Amino acid sequence: xxxxxxxGAAALLTLLAGTALAQEKTLKxxxxxxxxxxxxxxxxxxxxxxxxxxxxxxxxxxLDVDGTKYKVEVIAYDDGYKANEAVxxxxxxxxxxxxxxxxxxxxxxxxxxxxxxxxxAGVITMTxxxxxxxxxxxxxxxxxxxxTTGEVAQPQIDWLVKNKDIKTVGALFPNDETGEAxxxxxxxxxxxxxxxxxxxxxxxxxxxxxxxxxxxxxxxxVDAIELDGNSPVTAGQIVxxxxxxxxxxxxxxxxxxxxxxxxxxxxxxxxxxxxxHSAYDPNVETAAAYERRYVDTYGDAMNGFSPFxxxxxxxxxxxxxxxxxxxxxxxxxxxxxxxxDYKGVLGTLNWTGKDTYGIAHQLDSPFYIAKVEGGKxxxxxxxxxxxxx
Amino acid sequence: MSFLxxxxxxxxxxxxxxxxxxxxxxxxVFGVMRIVNFAHGEFYMMxxxxxxxxVTWLGLPYALTxxxxxxxxxxxxxxxxxxxxxxxxxxxLSGMIASLGLAMILQNGALLLFGPDPQAFPSMVSGVxxxxxMIIPKSRSLALGVGVVILVGFYVFLMHTRFGRGLRAxxxxxxxxxxxGVRPEIVYPLGLGLGIALAAAAGGLMAPLFGVSPFIGAxxxxxxxxxxxxxxxxxxxxxxxxAMLLGLIESFTSSFVSASAADIVTxxxxxxxxxxxxxxxxxxxxx
Numbered sequence: 110x111x112x113x114x115x116x117g118a119a120a121l122l123t124l125l126a127g128t129a130l131a132q133e134k135t136l137k138x139x140x141x142x143x144x145x146x147x148x149x150x151x152x153x154x155x156x157x158x159x160x161x162x163x164x165x166x167x168x169x170x171x172l173d174v175d176g177t178k179y180k181v182e183v184i185a186y187d188d189g190y191k192a193n194e195a196v197x198x199x200x201x202x203x204x205x206x207x208x209x210x211x212x213x214x215x216x217x218x219x220x221x222x223x224x225x226x227x228x229x230a231g232v233i234t235m236t237x238x239x240x241x242x243x244x245x246x247x248x249x250x251x252x253x254x255x256x257t258t259g260e261v262a263q264p265q266i267d268w269l270v271k272n273k274d275i276k277t278v279g280a281l282f283p284n285d286e287t288g289e290a291x292x293x294x295x296x297x298x299x300x301x302x303x304x305x306x307x308x309x310x311x312x313x314x315x316x317x318x319x320x321x322x323x324x325x326x327x328x329x330x331v332d333a334i335e336l337d338g339n340s341p342v343t344a345g346q347i348v349x350x351x352x353x354x355x356x357x358x359x360x361x362x363x364x365x366x367x368x369x370x371x372x373x374x375x376x377x378x379x380x381x382x383x384x385x386h387s388a389y390d391p392n393v394e395t396a397a398a399y400e401r402r403y404v405d406t407y408g409d410a411m412n413g414f415s416p417f418x419x420x421x422x423x424x425x426x427x428x429x430x431x432x433x434x435x436x437x438x439x440x441x442x443x444x445x446x447x448x449x450d451y452k453g454v455l456g457t458l459n460w461t462g463k464d465t466y467g468i469a470h471q472l473d474s475p476f477y478i479a480k481v482e483g484g485k486x487x488x489x490x491x492x493x494x495x496x497x498x
Numbered sequence: 499m500s501f502l503x504x505x506x507x508x509x510x511x512x513x514x515x516x517x518x519x520x521x522x523x524x525x526x527v528f529g530v531m532r533i534v535n536f537a538h539g540e541f542y543m544m545x546x547x548x549x550x551x552x553v554t555w556l557g558l559p560y561a562l563t564x565x566x567x568x569x570x571x572x573x574x575x576x577x578x579x580x581x582x583x584x585x586x587x588x589x590x591l592s593g594m595i596a597s598l599g600l601a602m603i604l605q606n607g608a609l610l611l612f613g614p615d616p617q618a619f620p621s622m623v624s625g626v627x628x629x630x631x632m633i634i635p636k637s638r639s640l641a642l643g644v645g646v647v648i649l650v651g652f653y654v655f656l657m658h659t660r661f662g663r664g665l666r667a668x669x670x671x672x673x674x675x676x677x678x679g680v681r682p683e684i685v686y687p688l689g690l691g692l693g694i695a696l697a698a699a700a701g702g703l704m705a706p707l708f709g710v711s712p713f714i715g716a717x718x719x720x721x722x723x724x725x726x727x728x729x730x731x732x733x734x735x736x737x738x739x740x741a742m743l744l745g746l747i748e749s750f751t752s753s754f755v756s757a758s759a760a761d762i763v764t765x766x767x768x769x770x771x772x773x774x775x776x777x778x779x780x781x782x783x784x785x
Contacts, residue, residue: 146713149614284758312757315717317708318513320635321752321760324505342616346709353635353707355626373618374709409615 136172136179136435138163138422139202141195141213141223144187150341150370151237152187152215154412157403159183159212162422172426175433181426184208188219195219199226209438210425212418214238217287224248231438233445235421237414239364240290244466250442252460254421254472255414258291258337258364259465260494261386261476262298265363268478268490268497269384270302273333273359279308279326280335281319281347291338295363299335307331314343319350327351333359341367341412345374352379362386366413368479368486373410377484387479387486388413388455395454417472420453427451446470501631506753507746512638514745515645516704520718521725521737522652523696529669529732530689531583533593539719540604541694545571545701546710547608550617560622564644564702571698575691583690601715608712616711641703648699652692656734665689669732724764728771730781739779743767 140159142152163181171178184206186198195214202208203226210233214220217240224243227234233250236243239257269275278299282288288311296306308329310322326334334351336344344367348360352375360383362371368387372380389396396416403411428445429435446469451458455474462471478497479486490497520542527535545567552563582600586593623636656662664685667675676682700718708714725744729736744764751760771779 145609145614150616153614310757313761315720316757317714317717318748320509320513320638321506321749322757324502324509325753328502328505342709342711345616349621349707349709350635352624353626353637355628355633355635370616374616376618376621378621378624409613 133171134177134179136174136181136429137206137208137210138181138183138425139206139208139211139213140183140185141188141198141202141211141219142185143190143215144185145189148190148215148340150367150412151365151414152213153409154415155212155215155237155418156183156185157407158415158418159422161399161402161406162419162426165423166426172430174430174435179435183212188214188216190216190219192216192218192222196222196226199223203227203230203232209233209436209441210429211235212422217243220251224251227251233425233438233442235418235425237418239287241466244462244468244470246467249468249470250438252421252445252470252472253462254424255388255417256472256474256476258294260471260473261492262295262337262363263301264492264494264497265386265476265478265490266295266298266304267302268492269333269359269361270299270304273384275304275332275359277305277307277329277331278333278335278361279310279329279331280306280337281310281312281322281326282338283314283340283343284311285314288338291364295335295337298363304332306335314340316343317346319347320354323347323351323354323356327354327356331358333361335361335363336371337361337363337365341365341370342374345371348383349375349379359384368413368481369410370412372481372484380481380484383481384489385479385481385486387477387488388474389416390475390477390488390491391486392488393454393456396456399454416454417474420451420455420458421472423453424448424451424458502753504630504632506749508632508634509753510746510749511742512634512642512745513749514742515642515649516700517718517721517725517744518649518738518741519645519696519700519703520722521729521741522649522734523693523700524719524722525726525729525732525734525737526696527690527693528726530665530686530693531579531587531593532590533583533586533597534590535693536594536597536719537578537601537604538694538697538722539715539717540601540608541571541574541697541715542701542704542718543608543710543712543715544574544604545698546619546705546714547612547617547701548698549702549705550619550710554618554620564699567702568648568695568699571695572688572691574698575694576687578694579687579690584686587686605712605715612712614712616709619705619710622706637707641707644703645700648696652696653734661685661688665692724768726778727768728778730775730778733778733780736778736780 140156142155144152166172166181171180188195215237217238220236220238220243282292299306308326362385366388368385391397400411432440432444459473460469461473463469477488478490479488524538548567552558625636627634664680725740729740748760751763
């Protein structure tokens with residue numbers, strides 16, 4: 110009889126626990142990123158950053174918002190780096206999954222395509238998209254937690270032109286809006302620094318053979334080849350094939366962390382001595398710890414954009430906590446804007462961009478110029494938007 | 499200027515040979531099976547992954563890896579013929595849709611197995627040959643050399659062996675070939691296997707040049723398609739001519755005008771050829 114009573118009590122407890130579990134609230138965060146095709150390494154870095162930030166919140170039983178615990182759940186969709194697919198995914202996230210927060214998109218065209226949906230619905234997005242049009246006062250729900258070419262190009266190029274004695278530069282860009290915009294910006298930056306972009310080639314994004322184009326560039330006797338604007342895979346192929354045809358000048362990648370992928374494609378020999386933009390300093394212990402955690406969790410090399418989106422997601426979750434609501438995104442947005450001197454894995458982070466974009470939704474973080482040695486980045490200069498040294 | 503011309507010629511011939519390997523497999527599969535095999539690019543991708551597994555995971559020599567890749571691809575092709583394509587042998591449209599489905603399964607399978615990131619493929623050789631001002635990358639010379647050997651071997655096999663003759667007979671007229679004792683149940687799967695093996699060999703050869711990821715199949719498929727349309731579906735000499743033409747056009751236009759112009763010229767040529775000779779340069783009209 111006694112046993113029965115114990116069993117009955119246990120069953121009752123289990124039932125109660127089950128009910129309690131069922132009542133646990135969920136905070137859904139969308140990850141609208143590129144998971145297939147050339148931009149997949151960036152997209153996975155972003156999605157996993159959101160997952161790791163969610164795991165942190167869930168560790169203590171969920172995100173505590175005004176006394177209620179929310180289990181943070183990441184819902185991921187692939188946009189294939191395409192605007193039309195991003196719109197489909199955004200509609201699903203906003204109207205079916207009812208998410209209020211989206212990490213993504215990776216590309217410029219996709220973010221511009223989904224903003225009419227997300228801004229109208231008051232959904233906060235955190236995009237990687239490099240286009241300057243992504244941020245503006247009338248798109249007040251969009252934030253960008255990573256520096257773009259606009260922030261990093263000039264200081265880096267000034268330093269490289271001066272220290273590496275570069276006078277002429279050749280470059281290859283994808284034949285689309287992103288490529289054309291970057292070609293213009295980078296060309297102007299080299300001109301400001303006292304060098305000249307003398308050879309520019311445009312190509313279709315799916316191209317894999319660059320030897321004919323590189324032959325033309327190398328025949329003009331350039332001092333350096335610039336890789337900015339190309340996906341990591343394409344950049345790797347350009348490096349490998351430039352070395353294949355005997356180019357022994359400087360190879361530079363001004364924006365977009367992609368060193369690991371470029372080394373994967375081109376190999377250590379071809380990338381030796383290449384100068385790259387680096388988003389974080391592995392000597393900063395918190396950044397190194399994040400990279401170790403990423404590698405241990407996923408078994409892949411970490412893309413350099415990932416820590417930005419980890420910090421970005423953590424800032425978003427902090428803003429949700431501080432505003433005390435998961436539904437009122439206007440309040441969350443204001444709380445996010447008001448975060449100052451956030452101690453992220455990358456260092457101390459603030460919002461900037463009022464002068465450039467008319468709204469301070471652009472993350473301001475330190476960045477670096479690194480030289481590739483033995484397939485690894487070795488930092489040679491530390492930069493802010495004011496300059497590198 | 500003479501440097502650019504000579505260099506473009508060399509680049510064009512190398513490119514043409516690489517395209518030819520893809521295109522011959524594609525045209526063979528079409529000739530044998532009467533199926534436009536949209537999964538051809540994915541067999542290229544699988545060949546590249548097979549080479550990657552052989553060289554970097556198992557530490558096998560590159561030559562042995564390539565040989566194993568070809569053997570594996572022939573078996574895989576035979577299996578695919580039996581399981582996927584045989585039911586659609588007389589139904590071109592359904593066969594084409596089945597090949598599209600197969601392409602998606604293979605690409606997403608690779609995505610699940612290997613992830614989306616490009617994989618490191620060590621250079622097999624590095625450095626360049628210099629002839630006067632001309633520069634020939636050793637890595638491309640290797641791919642060119644091995645590619646030519648494979649193509650010659652394939653040609654000899656097709657023209658001078660009993661099986662090759664059977665295969666050609668089957669391509670020309672299936673019923674008559676069967677009357678003469680060609681056994682379709684053996685020749686069909688092996689024919690498809692051979693076509694797929696050429697794609698896989700091209701993948702294995704080009705992996706050190708162009709890298710390995712689940713998405714590398716699309717471009718070679720498009721090039722094979724262009725070559726085969728230009729040369730004439732089912733015609734091997736036509737494919738050879740068209741591949742060289744395509745390689746040289748791409749190389750010269752890219753070097754002297756621009757990359758976008760190369761694409762415009764290529765497709766203008768395709769449209770032009772289709773208008774003048776709908777069956778391709780050396781293609782036979784559909785009987």
